[in-house]
Amino acid sequence: MYFAMNRFRVALGQEEAFEAVWKGRDSSLAEMAGFIEFHLLRGESVPEEGYTPFISKSTWESKDAFLAWTKSENFRAAHRSAGDNRAMYLGPPKFEGYTVVEGA
Known part of the structure; x- marks a missing residue:
């Protein structure tokens, strides 16, 4: 099993717009051989650095x-x-x- 992740630093105040872009796009992932699942993850904002972390994980x-x-x-x-x-x-x-080394 393989996990592919992109880490994004989204400017404060742009979180909802960023999420809308992801929710509105047609990625066609489900059509791809070997695809299992996708998640868009939102972390806690980091006000002192001006961003909210997001991870796209497939x-x-x-x-x-x-x-x-x-x-x-x-x-x-x-x-x-x-x-x-x-x-x-x-x-x-x-x-x-x-790449998964060990898992249940």
Whole structure:
């Protein structure tokens, strides 16, 4: 199993707009072989640094299944307008990928 996560620092006051972008997009993840589930996670705001952390987390059967998604037309379509929302973020998202070592 493979977890793919992007960490976002969303500018204070932009949280609802950021969530609306994610809720309104058609990612077609469910159509991809090896896709298991997706969650958008919202952390506690960090007022002294001016942001609220968010994580987009997708779960895949394997790293190869995730990599196939990143090379697909569905991926390109889902991320086509990502640059339109840069004003919401403090810097680019940070990707982290993890392979399960042990789990129940």
